[in-house]
Structure formats: C-alpha cells, structure tokens
Amino acid sequence: MVPGYEAVIGLEVHVQLQTRSKMFCACRNATGSAPNSHTCPVCLGLPGALPVLNAEAVRMALALGVAIEAQIQPESTFYRKQYFYPDLPKGYQITQGPVALVEDGFLDIPGDARVRGKEGGVRIRVERAHLEEDAGKSHHDMDGRSSHVDLNRAGVPLLEIVGAPDLRSAQEASDYLKALHRLVVALGICDGNMEEGSFRCDANVSLRRVGEAAYGTRVEVKNLNSFRFVRQALDHEIARHGALLERGQAVQMETRGWDASLGETRGQRTKEAAMDYRYFPEPDLLPLRIDPAEIEWARRALPELPERRVQRWREAYALGLEEAQTLAQSPAFAAYFETVAEKSGSGRGAAAWMLGEVSRTLNDRGLGIEAFPLAPEALAELVRLVETRVLGFGAAKDQVFPAMLAGEGSAESILVQKGLAQVSDQNVIEAAVAQVLAANPGPVAQIRAGKESLKGFLVGQVLKAGQGKLDAKRVNEVLSEALAKDRT
Numbered sequence: 001m002v003p004g005y006e007a008v009i010g011l012e013v014h015v016q017l018q019t020r021s022k023m024f025c026a027c028r029n030a031t032g033s034a035p036n037s038h039t040c041p042v043c044l045g046l047p048g049a050l051p052v053l054n055a056e057a058v059r060m061a062l063a064l065g066v067a068i069e070a071q072i073q074p075e076s077t078f079y080r081k082q083y084f085y086p087d088l089p090k091g092y093q094i095t096q097g098p099v100a101l102v103e104d105g106f107l108d109i110p111g112d113a114r115v116r117g118k119e120g121g122v123r124i125r126v127e128r129a130h131l132e133e134d135a136g137k138s139h140h141d142m143d144g145r146s147s148h149v150d151l152n153r154a155g156v157p158l159l160e161i162v163g164a165p166d167l168r169s170a171q172e173a174s175d176y177l178k179a180l181h182r183l184v185v186a187l188g189i190c191d192g193n194m195e196e197g198s199f200r201c202d203a204n205v206s207l208r209r210v211g212e213a214a215y216g217t218r219v220e221v222k223n224l225n226s227f228r229f230v231r232q233a234l235d236h237e238i239a240r241h242g243a244l245l246e247r248g249q250a251v252q253m254e255t256r257g258w259d260a261s262l263g264e265t266r267g268q269r270t271k272e273a274a275m276d277y278r279y280f281p282e283p284d285l286l287p288l289r290i291d292p293a294e295i296e297w298a299r300r301a302l303p304e305l306p307e308r309r310v311q312r313w314r315e316a317y318a319l320g321l322e323e324a325q326t327l328a329q330s331p332a333f334a335a336y337f338e339t340v341a342e343k344s345g346s347g348r349g350a351a352a353w354m355l356g357e358v359s360r361t362l363n364d365r366g367l368g369i370e371a372f373p374l375a376p377e378a379l380a381e382l383v384r385l386v387e388t389r390v391l392g393f394g395a396a397k398d399q400v401f402p403a404m405l406a407g408e409g410s411a412e413s414i415l416v417q418k419g420l421a422q423v424s425d426q427n428v429i430e431a432a433v434a435q436v437l438a439a440n441p442g443p444v445a446q447i448r449a450g451k452e453s454l455k456g457f458l459v460g461q462v463l464k465a466g467q468g469k470l471d472a473k474r475v476n477e478v479l480s481e482a483l484a485k486d487r488t
C-alpha cells in the first residue's frame with residue numbers, strides 16, 4: 001500500500017436461489033438439461049405473457065434478511081432495467097427498486113489487523129439485498145461459426161446482496177465473501193457453486209488518504225468466481241491505483257475484468273460508456289408486501305447460523321478459527337462432524353480426521369460428504385480407538401481407514417483381524433528402548449553431548465523395532481527417562 005492511503009472495498013454478490021421454479025414462471029430452475037428445455041412464454045419474453053412472483057424466492061430472501069438482522073421492508077417494488085443483449089429475450093431484466101425487500105443488515109468478520117492497526121472483529125454493513133432474475137447464457141464456441149443462446153437460466157431467481165464500502169483490504173473482502181457464502185449455504189437458499197456461477201461477485205475498490213471521509217474514484221471488477229480471484233484481483237487493483245496516485249495521475253472510473261491467466265485486471269468499459277438503463281416501475285407486478293407475522297416466521301425458521309456454530313465449537317472443542325470455519329462449510333459437513341465429535345468423545349480428534357483423511361478422500365474422489373461411504377458413527381469408532389490410544393495414528397490412517405473405505409468392516413474388527421492393537425505395556429516398551437539405545441552408542445553419545453534433535457531418530461528406531469505397534473507417546477516418555485538416567 002502507498003504510505004498514507006487506505007483501500008475502500010464494497011462487494012456486490014449475486015446469489016442464485018435454489019428454488020424449484022423460476023422467479024416469475026413455473027419453468028424448472030435446473031442446470032444440466034438440454035438447452036432451452038426449461039422455457040415458456042414468460043421467460044422467453046413473448047408479448048402478452050404475465051409474470052407471477054415466486055413465493056419460495058421471497059421466503060429465501062427473507063431468510064437471508066433476518067439472518068443478517070436487516071430491516072425487512074413492508075413494501076418493496078419491482079423495476080425494469082432495460083438493455084439489449086441476445087441472452088435477455090424481454091429486452092429488460094426485472095429487478096427491485098427503489099426500495100428493496102431487505103435493507104440495512106450486517107455481517108461480522110475478523111478484521112485485518114495489518115490495515116486496522118488492531119486485532120478484533122469488524123462489522124460490515126449490507127446496504128440492501130434485492131430480488132431479480134438472471135439472464136440466459138450465450139455460447140460463442142460451440143461450432144466456431146455462430147453463437148448459441150440457452151435460455152434455461154433466463155428468469156432464474158437471483159438475490160443481489162450489496163455490501164457497504166466497509167472493507168479495507170483484499171483479505172477482509174475474501175473473509176466477508178466466505179462468511180456470506182457459508183451463510184447462504186447454511187440457510188439452504190443457494191448451492192454455493194462458484195465455478196458454475198451460483199454465487200458470483202463484483203468487487204468495487206478505491207483508495208483514499210487515511211483520515212479522509214470522502215471516497216476516492218472506484219473501479220468495479222466484474223465476475224470474480226473464486227475467493228482466490230477476489231483476493232488477487234483486489235490486491236492487483238490496490239497496487240495499480242497506488243502506482244497511479246504516486247505518479248500524480250488520477251484513477252479512471254471504469255469496469256474491469258480479471259484475467260486469471262495473466263494475473264491482472266483489464267479495462268472493459270469506462271464511465272463515459274456506462275449504460276443508461278432507463279429504469280421504470282414494472283407495470284405487470286404488484287408491490288411485494290410482507291406482514292410482521294411473515295418476518296417472525298422467518299426468524300423462527302432460522303437454523304443455527306454458521307458464525308454462531310463456529311463460536312460454539314471453538315469453545316466446546318478448543319478448535320482454531322479457521323478449523324471451525326472449514327468444518328462449518330456446509331450443513332451436511334457440519335452435521336457429520338458434530339456426530340463424530342459426540343460419538344467419539346473427542347471434538348479435536350474428530351476435527352483432525354474430518355479436515356485430514358476425510359477431506360482428502362472426498363477431494364480425491366470428487367465427492368461431497370453426502371456421498372462419503374462411511375457413516376459418522378463408524379468414523380467415530382475409529383477416532384475413539386486412536387484417542388484412547390488403543391490404535392496408533394499411523395496404523396489407523398494407513399491401514400484401518402483404507403480398509404474401512406474398502407468395506408472390510410468396522411474399525412474394531414479390522415484392528416483385531418490385522419493384529420494392529422497398540423502396545424502400551426511398560427515392560428515391552430522399556431525392552432525395545434533398551435535394545436535401541438544399546439545398538440546406537442553413537443547417537444546416544446551425541447544426544448548426551450547436547451544434540452537433542454537426534455532423539456527423534458531414536459524414537460523412530462524404537463517404533464520400527466516394535467513394527468509400528470508401540471504407543472509413540474509412551475515410547476517418547478520412556479526414551480527420555482532412559483536418556484536422563486544414563487546421563488546422571
């Protein structure tokens with residue numbers, strides 16, 4: 001950052017709502033079907049077709065609204081935003097304005113201490129969240145000659161969540177976006193698939209002198225579809241603005257795109273080329289009216305929110321912030337973890353397995369936790385055997401876990417079959433230690449002379465002598481005692 005300046009960032013996030021039908025018609029809201037198979041006169045924009053508001057989309061927007069403690073507007077209205085594009089059959093998009101269903105909410109995130117000058121959480125205001133409809137999809141690369149339009153997505157419900165310019169670094173922007181992502185997934189209103197565009201983000205960024213109240217000229221970076229791109233694009237923009245300001249040049253207000261292969265943003269259109277959308281009220285839809293009972297209902301229907309859950313786990317299981325956040329990534333993952341933690345009696349052990357072997361297996365196989373072959377109770381048994389030191393971690397990870405995945409039975413039965421029970425018998429361990437010390441006079445002498453780092457080598461030798469079945473913690477203790485005794 002250029003000395004004396006700070007970054008100001010505000011995110012606009014488009015969340016595709018996972019309703020059964022589209023925003024204003026009965027067509028299915030589904031991906032992966034044959035092109036243009038989910039279309040009708042309404043979403044094709046045929047003359048005379050009338051839109052009907054989707055109550056499920058309203059319920060989902062309300063859920064977000066109460067979750068971020070926003071002011072739910074008793075009456076909000078719809079607007080037409082006019083522009084011409086091949087994938088917009090009506091020639092306009094129905095969106096909300098000037099009043100949105102959801103206004104003035106907030107999300108709390110951990111602040112970036114490097115730019116805030118102190119540790120601690122910060123509150124990021126959400127200016128508004130409004131309902132609107134998505135456009136179709138254009139494909140320009142299908143046959144190398146012509147462009148194709150698929151209108152299955154046209155009219156799919158979107159919730160646009162407009163954040164206030166309260167973020168002060170790329171790190172904070174990414175933390176805010178992750179918190180929002182966890183939230184919409186936990187609420188069950190969005191599948192959260194960023195690659196497929198179900199959760200997309202435009203980032204606005206400007207620089208200003210520290211202490212100044214007015215904002216600087218902003219640039220909008222469009223369509224960032226991963227947390228990493230958001231961080232990289234913003235860091236790149238902050239550096240670019242800083243360099244301009246240092247040279248005494250002005251930042252131009254414009255829209256830019258992120259080029260992931262070049263690792264830089266590129267100009268798309270300037271303010272002079274900005275469009276006039278000729279907004280006007282949608283004559284075919286009544287104002288959206290919400291009564292207090294509906295808001296109360298939405299409040300009562302809220303699940304435990306991810307940030308709350310993260311807090312509870314941190315206290316109950318002594319987990320780190322990032323560990324707990326990763327475990328809370330989706331309701332299904334969170335529920336699985338919670339069962340393993342309860343049944344195994346070890347939250348920390350359960351967390352380590354979920355973030356380690358389980359996540360690795362899911363990644364390798366391209367699966368979600370819903371399709372994980374082991375029941376949480378089965379994994380809990382394995383975790384318990386390791387935590388009570390009946391089974392060594394190495395044997396659990398390399399032999400028992402893979403055998404369980406291969407369907408060879410429960411953790412306990414595999415342990416018995418393969419004879420993997422860990423040996424903690426004092427006499428056995430002492431004998432193995434004595435044997436290794438006798439066989440390694442050189443290292444022993446070096447350790448006595450102060451080269452403590454060699455102890456790990458001896459521990460390894462003892463574990464090897466015990467064919468991986470000795471309790472590593474006990475081996476460590478016995479070895480330390482033996483070395484200390486030798487010295488005196």
Ligand code: ADP
Nearest residue numbers: 008009010011012163164165204205206215218
């Ligand atoms: P528009 O109507 O052009 O979309 P908005 O006022 O709705 O403009 O703001 C859009 C987004 O830009 C919001 O997320 C807001 O936080 C952000 N924003 C506005 N001004 C600035 C600024 N100077 N620097 C960074 N972000 C900004």
Ligand code: MG
Nearest residue numbers: 012160162202
């Ligand atoms: Mg906007």
Ligand code: ZN
Nearest residue numbers: 025027040043
């Ligand atoms: Zn339709």
